[in-house]
Amino acid sequence: MGRRICFALDLVADADLIADYERAHAAGAVWPDVTEAIRAKGFESMEIWRTGDRLFMIAEVADDWPRTIPPELAATDAKWEAAMDRFQKPLPHAASGEKWVAMDRIYSLDEQ
Structure with missing residues (x-):
C-alpha cells in the first residue's frame, strides 16, 4: 500500500517557455528512460x-520510496533535470538546490 505525496514548483513566467515545457511533458514526449527512472524510484502514478x-x-509512491536506481537511469534522469532547469525556478522557501518542494496536507474532506 503506497502513499500520496504532493509537490509544488514554479516555472519561469514566460509564455513561450511554459509552452515549451508543456510540449516536453506531452504524452510520448518524455524520454522513455526518464519514465523508467521515475517508476524505478518507486513512483506508482x-x-x-x-x-x-x-x-x-x-x-502515488510505493512504501519504499524513494528507491535507489541503477546508475544508467540516474544519469539519464540527471540529463533530463538539467534540460528542464531553464524552465523552472525554485519556490521562494525552497532549500538550496531543491526544485520540487513537498507540500503538507492541511485538510481532508474524508476526515471531517
Missing part, C-alpha cells in the same frame, strides 16, 4: 498540473 507559472505534482 504521477500527474503534473499547472496554473499560471505554478506547477503541482500529485504522486
